[in-house]
Amino acid sequence: MGRESEKRGSLRLRAAGDNLGFALGACGKREGRERRGVLTLPHGRVETPAFIFCATRGAIKGVGVKDLRSLGVEIILGNTYHLMVRPGEEVVEQSGGLQKFTGWGGPMLTDSGGFQIFSLGFGSVTGEIKGQRHNKNSLIVKKDEEGVVFRSHLDGKRLGLTPERSIEIQRSLGSDIILVLDECTPYHVDKRYTELSMELSHRWALRSYEEFCRGESARESRGLCRQGLYGIVQGGVYEDLRLRSVDFVNGLPFFGYAVGGCLGGSREEMREVVDFSCEGLQEEKPRHLLGIGDIESIFHGVRCGIDTFDCVSPTRIGRHGWALVKGGERRLNMSNARFRDDQEVMSPWCDGECCRGGYSRAYIHHLLRVGESLGGILLTYHNIRFMTGLMEAIRKGIESGRLRDVEREWLEG
Numbered sequence: 001m002g003r004e005s006e007k008r009g010s011l012r013l014r015a016a017g018d019n020l021g022f023a024l025g026a027c028g029k030r031e032g033r034e035r036r037g038v039l040t041l042p043h044g045r046v047e048t049p050a051f052i053f054c055a056t057r058g059a060i061k062g063v064g065v066k067d068l069r070s071l072g073v074e075i076i077l078g079n080t081y082h083l084m085v086r087p088g089e090e091v092v093e094q095s096g097g098l099q100k101f102t103g104w105g106g107p108m109l110t111d112s113g114g115f116q117i118f119s120l121g122f123g124s125v126t127g128e129i130k131g132q133r134h135n136k137n138s139l140i141v142k143k144d145e146e147g148v149v150f151r152s153h154l155d156g157k158r159l160g161l162t163p164e165r166s167i168e169i170q171r172s173l174g175s176d177i178i179l180v181l182d183e184c185t186p187y188h189v190d191k192r193y194t195e196l197s198m199e200l201s202h203r204w205a206l207r208s209y210e211e212f213c214r215g216e217s218a219r220e221s222r223g224l225c226r227q228g229l230y231g232i233v234q235g236g237v238y239e240d241l242r243l244r245s246v247d248f249v250n251g252l253p254f255f256g257y258a259v260g261g262c263l264g265g266s267r268e269e270m271r272e273v274v275d276f277s278c279e280g281l282q283e284e285k286p287r288h289l290l291g292i293g294d295i296e297s298i299f300h301g302v303r304c305g306i307d308t309f310d311c312v313s314p315t316r317i318g319r320h321g322w323a324l325v326k327g328g329e330r331r332l333n334m335s336n337a338r339f340r341d342d343q344e345v346m347s348p349w350c351d352g353e354c355c356r357g358g359y360s361r362a363y364i365h366h367l368l369r370v371g372e373s374l375g376g377i378l379l380t381y382h383n384i385r386f387m388t389g390l391m392e393a394i395r396k397g398i399e400s401g402r403l404r405d406v407e408r409e410w411l412e413g
């Protein structure tokens with residue numbers, strides 16, 4: 001028996017050391033607090049800084065997993081809310097977890113499910129939920145200390161989400177990185193509301209952590225992979241609240257951190273918030289910035305010490321006919337008549353199927369004009385390659401101490 005448990009013990013230790021970790025590597029002369037790292041996750045490695053692409057309902061629209069890999073994607077995100085509503089986490093679990101269910105097989109992150117529920121609740125832009133984009137009727141039936149009760153956007157069915165339930169669902173989904181449940185505070189609230197909301201989110205984070213610990217040994221006894229739990233820094237735009245929240249998350253043994261909550265109403269405000277949210281976080285743990293994906297903000301976040309970013313924007317705007325490009329224009333509306341007989345490819349540097357395949361701007365313009373879905377798919381490919389190319393360049397820039405040059409190349413062209 002002694003031998004058996006010894007064996008199990010050593011296996012467990014090896015698994016703990018091997019499949020979940022974060023290591024910071026060497027970098028050149030630093031301009032700020034930028035870092036070059038590697039996230040080791042049960043389903044693979046992620047070089048950081050990295051961009052996490054949103055496979056909201058378990059797919060990046062129009063792009064298969066083989067193509068994602070060839071475009072340089074290392075990690076994708078699934079939304080707990082969407083997956084719990086359809087197909088339901090038990091279906092995903094029976095299929096062997098999200099990685100197997102989707103065929104992706106690589107590193108994944110899931111959110112807590114709170115964001116969709118609360119953003120619907122506050123009647124703001126819900127984006128990915130078709131037909132609900134202008135919904136002004138809150139889906140939230142009740143929110144209290146325990147959690148939130150809401151109606152499914154599909155059939156109105158009453159569903160509940162508590163910190164424990166969110167962790168349980170994410171455990172069934174089986175993603176590599178999971179998030180604590182938080183209340184997403186709307187933008188137009190005062191400091192007192194923000195403070196109360198932050199305190200509630202802290203209590204929920206503690207309950208999430210406790211549920212996570214209970215589930216870890218259950219996962220282990222079933223031979224399932226470990227998961228990394230991220231705590232979330234709250235506190236809205238208020239520096240003193242953010243610092244309190246940083247203290248709080250530093251006090252719990254989370255695997256990593258996410259910077260969340262309201263980041264402000266302008267890019268400038270957001271930068272300040274990210275700056276003072278990151279400053280006090282423990283250096284050796286990975287940090288994720290929730291929902292930010294514009295190029296300038298990525299450079300700023302990287303200099304604050306952010307390791308991963310996610311945003312629906314690159315793939316969403318691709319589907320809607322926009323191409324990300326280097327230089328001052330940032331993005332081009334390919335439906336515009338100026339591309340009608342433009343024989344160039346999107347970007348000569350791009351080695352994605354979109355550009356290497358020789359598809360001209362004129363052809364993509366034509367596809368969009370006649371409503372052929374290939375137009376949006378090619379632009380999705382392009383924007384994915386743009387983002388992975390950008391992150392590769394940022395990583396090289398950090399290694400060589402030439403981040404400023406990289407920024408100039410990508411922002412000024």
Ligand SMILES: [Zn+2]
Pocket residue numbers: 346347350351352353354355356381382383385
């Ligand atoms: Zn391209």
